[in-house]
Amino acid sequence: MRWSQAFIPTLRDDPADAEAASHRLLVRAGYIRQLMSGVYSLLPLGHRVRSKIIEIIREELNDIGGQELLLPALHPREIWEKTGRTEAMADILFTLSDLRGGDAILGPTHEEIFATVATELTSYKQLPQLWYQIQTKFRDEARPKSGLLRVREFTMKDSYSFDVDTAGLDVQFDRHFAAYSRIFERLGVTAVAVEASSGAMGGSDSIEFIVPSPAGEDDIAHCPACGYAANVERASSTIPSIHDEPGPNQPERFPTPGVRTILDLVEFDGGATAERQIKTLGYVLDGEPTLVLLRGDHDVHEQKLQDGTGAIDIRPGQADEIRELLGADPGSLGAVGVEGPKILADLQLADRANMVTGANLDDHHIRGVDVARDIAVTEWLDLRAVVAGEGCPECGEALEVFRGIEAGHIFKLGTKFSEALGATVLNTNGVSVPLVMGSYGIGVERNMAAVVEMNHDDDGIVWPVSIAPYEVVITAVKIDDEATMTVANRLYYDLTHAGVEVLFDDRDERPGVKFNDAELIGIPYRVTVGPRGLVNDVVELSERRSGEKSEVTIETAVDHVTALVNGGK
RNA sequence: CGGGCUGUAGCGCAGCUUGGUUAGCGCGCAGCGUUUGGGACGCUGAGGUCGUCGGUUCGAAUCCGACCAGCCCGACCA
Numbered sequence: 282m283r284w285s286q287a288f289i290p291t292l293r294d295d296p297a298d299a300e301a302a303s304h305r306l307l308v309r310a311g312y313i314r315q316l317m318s319g320v321y322s323l324l325p326l327g328h329r330v331r332s333k334i335i336e337i338i339r340e341e342l343n344d345i346g347g348q349e350l351l352l353p354a355l356h357p358r359e360i361w362e363k364t365g366r367t368e369a370m371a372d373i374l375f376t377l378s379d380l381r382g383g384d385a386i387l388g389p390t391h392e393e394i395f396a397t398v399a400t401e402l403t404s405y406k407q408l409p410q411l412w413y414q415i416q417t418k419f420r421d422e423a424r425p426k427s428g429l430l431r432v433r434e435f436t437m438k439d440s441y442s443f444d445v446d447t448a449g450l451d452v453q454f455d456r457h458f459a460a461y462s463r464i465f466e467r468l469g470v471t472a473v474a475v476e477a478s479s480g481a482m483g484g485s486d487s488i489e490f491i492v493p494s495p496a497g498e499d500d501i502a503h504c505p506a507c508g509y510a511a512n513v514e515r516a517s518s519t520i521p522s523i524h525d526e527p528g529p530n531q532p533e534r535f536p537t538p539g540v541r542t543i544l545d546l547v548e549f550d551g552g553a554t555a556e557r558q559i560k561t562l563g564y565v566l567d568g569e570p571t572l573v574l575l576r577g578d579h580d581v582h583e584q585k586l587q588d589g590t591g592a593i594d595i596r597p598g599q600a601d602e603i604r605e606l607l608g609a610d611p612g613s614l615g616a617v618g619v620e621g622p623k624i625l626a627d628l629q630l631a632d633r634a635n636m637v638t639g640a641n642l643d644d645h646h647i648r649g650v651d652v653a654r655d656i657a658v659t660e661w662l663d664l665r666a667v668v669a670g671e672g673c674p675e676c677g678e679a680l681e682v683f684r685g686i687e688a689g690h691i692f693k694l695g696t697k698f699s700e701a702l703g704a705t706v707l708n709t710n711g712v713s714v715p716l717v718m719g720s721y722g723i724g725v726e727r728n729m730a731a732v733v734e735m736n737h738d739d740d741g742i743v744w745p746v747s748i749a750p751y752e753v754v755i756t757a758v759k760i761d762d763e764a765t766m767t768v769a770n771r772l773y774y775d776l777t778h779a780g781v782e783v784l785f786d787d788r789d790e791r792p793g794v795k796f797n798d799a800e801l802i803g804i805p806y807r808v809t810v811g812p813r814g815l816v817n818d819v820v821e822l823s824e825r826r827s828g829e830k831s832e833v834t835i836e837t838a839v840d841h842v843t844a845l846v847n848g849g850k
Numbered sequence: 851c852g853g854g855c856u857g858u859a860g861c862g863c864a865g866c867u868u869g870g871u872u873a874g875c876g877c878g879c880a881g882c883g884u885u886u887g888g889g890a891c892g893c894u895g896a897g898g899u900c901g902u903c904g905g906u907u908c909g910a911a912u913c914c915g916a917c918c919a920g921c922c923c924g925a926c927c928a
Binding site: 290292293294295296300315317318370372373389390392420422423424426431477478487498583584595596597687690692720722756758759761790791792793794795796797798809811812813814821 | 851860862876877878885886888890919920922924925927928
């Protein structure tokens, strides 16, 4: 491509409000433009990168036996009703109606639709099957942000496996794990596999591939000693146990004027340290008032609350709801003697005694609380958010917590979708059994952004050769110099015919502008052609990532570049 | 969904408090000239329903109201 003819609108100024480095660079370098909140146009450079990412994914999926198909983005609502996910995913569904008044949904994911297609499978002899598509998803995120990292319309490679039993599922799951690892390696990102919450997908197991980056939105607990890694939505940890002094035979109420918080009670004369307090939170789970109990210095993790209870709609109770339920305002709540609402207690409260909690009477607390004796706990759950420094559940060493981008996610679904949609086959015994499914997703544009997050410097993007929009840029330093243009044109022709993707900077710009633009858009290699080198029959070859420059003769330039490009793939 | 903020030329912004000629600046863009191996300079010029609708007023980018859009923090999120 001749740059003078290309649509590459680079910008001098940073776009407003671009907090993520990848967003700022992709906009400045002319890859993307925002159309509306969470919706982006991909300009030619962006489209080229996207296409290359897709091709890598496609190759790896085909390699593990995947067959590509393409399902609609527009779905009838009634299929989604069958699995209950019009409820479970209600807050992100784009919905619309057609001219006949029918309800439709823009697909946020495709388990239902693939399962519907899979009803055509009839025998175990047809299994295993692995189907995938590369297609546009729509999710009405409440708050899109960080450019391509969190959007409302995006391309996803989603694959679905169908097996007659869980052993088959395990095989397909492991194959995806391997394929995803290769994909991220080829894309030029480090992705850490971590245990994750399955959320609204349900199912038994899921693994996320996380690209470490402060621009991400997931927190990962990681053990540097043994390699344990899990999303904090699911991570557990060990903490030192607390020895409680024996308390009174009965809990006793005492006045605590003005005490509203855990910290207030720590500082209150006659109060208690946070470890000796019970924190009582009022939640509403699927419309049902519920008390959530944790140690005073621990925080609830709502995803754990959701996963532990199976509730779909979770929200903190309003002040008036809590007062109606317990008779006191937040700040004086407790579960001692409470009957009626479900009481969920964090595992760390088990066996604790002589603790302090709210009395459900403003300005009063209760001390000497023995959890087992005094509180009618409905269910014990792991509800506590893991904090850095706590012990690894596998080996006990101190955990680290880091931020990352969810670049891929693989799920063992089981039979939830196949049962709901009637996707069954006959097994070897002639018995009709639901297909055992897995689903596996990679967000294409999000990975584009993740690559940029991990591969940039002060001058701009540094693409790996594998997905660079062009592999080489030829910079003609002086376009009105006949010798320069003769050599540059020749190189452009020869390299292109050698199979190298070349961007030929033949623009009427000053050299500094051309160098800076080439670095901003991140082309891995640059061949600089100008009078200064041509007097010695050489051109300059430079590598974007290292900045290293070398001179090669005109005759050997094509071979050098071709070797570099092929070596970089 | 709660809180905060912003909409003025392709991009980044000033002007609004205190209403009053042809609404400005930087970058970018077009023409001409000088320049030319790391973001050049001069001259000339094109480009704006001041987010939308309504109100107040002799007069609204400016004051008032509603709406729309976007951004940030939080909540939420396969």
